[in-house]
Amino acid sequence: MPDTLFIRSASVFLPESETAAEAALEAHRNTLSRSAARRMSAMGLAFDLVMSGESPAEDEALTLATEYGMTRTLEDYLVSFPSPSPLAFQNSIHPAGIEQHLVPRRLALREFLPLAGEGPALMAAALRSLFLCESRVMRLVVGEERGTWMSEADCGAERTFAFRLTLSRDEAGSLGSISRLPAGSAGERLAPFDLTAALNDRRAADVGCDDIGFFRITWR
Amino acid sequence: MTPAVRSPVRIAALECLTAFGDAAATHAALVRGEVALKPVPVLGEGGGEACPIALTAPMTDDFPPRWTPELARFDHAVRSRDWGRPRTPILLTSSNFGVDGLVTHMRKGTPGALRRGVVSRCAADLRSHFGWGENITVISHACVSAQLGLMQAARLLAAGEADRALVFSFDFASAFVAGGFHALKILNRNFPAPYADREYGAIGLGDGAGYAVLTRDEGDFTIAAQHCHNEMWHFTANDPSGEGFRHALAAFTGQGMPEKVWFKGHGTGTLEPGRLEAQAAEATFPQAPIVGWKGALGHTLGSCALIELAVGIESMRRGVVPGTVGTTGKCFSDRVATAPFRTDGFDGAVMACNAFGGAHAAMLITPHA
Known part of the structure; x- marks a missing residue:
């Protein structure tokens, strides 16, 4: 297992407000074909934006991490009862958000690891998974979509956001690095939104949790 | 051809729960050719077409959910403050976790059901119930979830990141899921006949839970x-x-x-x-x-x-x-x-x-x- 992975590229979707996020996602929706736009959720659109320009090869790994998953789509599916919507059902299943980007492009992947879970531990587990995979290139995609009543009940994300990191074992041309810190190290317990903000600011940080460990993110 | 991941691991402990019971009971029933599937209203308490579903208990909108006591059957093996620590990772896997709680919340407004319906909250509740630490990788990739858990566990062991790893998985049928598969028309009144060359396809749904303890050097x-x-x-x-x-x-x-x-x-x-x-x-x-x-x-x-x-x-x-x-x-x-x-x-x-x-x-x- 390598000690360090190198950041080849990064993309962050973090508008200043939810209103701005919705406007940006709708603008992006309007650039898509009608059939593709029909299926896309807010999370799918956000992932589509941060994956723009990327074309993963079959042997490049992808880890997806989201704390709440398809919140808005879950709400839509529940409203469809007692005549459940097949489309909303498909779209509500983890990891449909990123599949909305991958499937239309038929981007086959050998290693695709969709994760969920609690904030800081989720981020730590997601970062660790990148070190465990055997691929030469690996991507981490993280994001949430804001719901309505589920978010108000503290059971959904408060903001819509996303980021993508493309990492490599090769240092040449890298923007920065992510290194595993020795056992017993300390750092910040960052949830997905906080890590997204740190990446948006290109802020160096030691992130993770005690039981999984911490990872040092640096920028050149 | 892409090679398989060869990080051999041994199975130190393994158990499951199906509508037939534990692994031994399930195996025995299958050898006898028994079918656990029975016609069940696809929306549970909400009615609907009767479709083949194999249940450990009636598909109700109760809270705590009906799967809480079922998972407690594994307490003796997985309830421990030793799991989820730096050398003892947990791979917690499911397609749907407690998503039945969302339907319960919508139908009855039962306090707590909504929280349990959200993956991260459900995982947190399980962590609290079993006394686990934070070294938990929560994996949800529909019907390959548990397999990915086994693969990640093998990698953690192979990388020297763990002394033993717990893979825990569960999925219990609910109106949320059965309703969805019924809407897709692959869950219908017909009983499944895997690999049969017939005119119509059909699946059944079933309750399932299990765990495996993987190690480098223990197990047959x-x-x-x-x-x-x-x-x-x-x-x-x-x-x-x-x-x-x-x-x-x-x-x-x-x-x-x-x-x-x-x-x-x-x-x-x-x-x-x-x-x-x-x-x-x-x-x-x-x-x-x-x-x-x-x-x-x-x-x-x-x-x-x-x-x-x-x-x-x-x-x-x-x-x-x-x-x-x-x-x-x-x-x-x-x-x-x-x-x-x-x-x-x-x-x-x-x-x-x-x-x-x-x-x-x-x-x-x-x-x-």
């Missing part, structure tokens, strides 16, 4: 290799050429792989995937009998790899592999075994599962030499 069976592949050809269908299935299984051939295996497929009862899987299995492992157990157990979704691993290991211990229960008549391959067969002469088993998005995941199981 080994997960010798694992492999995954994601077609991303369609949201719910497979590449009709069958390339995805062939790609996934070819990883278990060649140097270092046993020649004589039996094959436990995904086999839900849908037609096209059943045909593609049976044809790929026959082409890849020409000598292998092909079996699938979801015609009896129902599809236990994200937990199916772990459930069927437990039944497969039980089969190897007892020397008898259950046949493809629920299937009669012409099949997509002559290699489909509809009756039990002996494990004598086989070197191991390849066990496969599939999921939405054209996901494939499989493993090779061998007795420890």
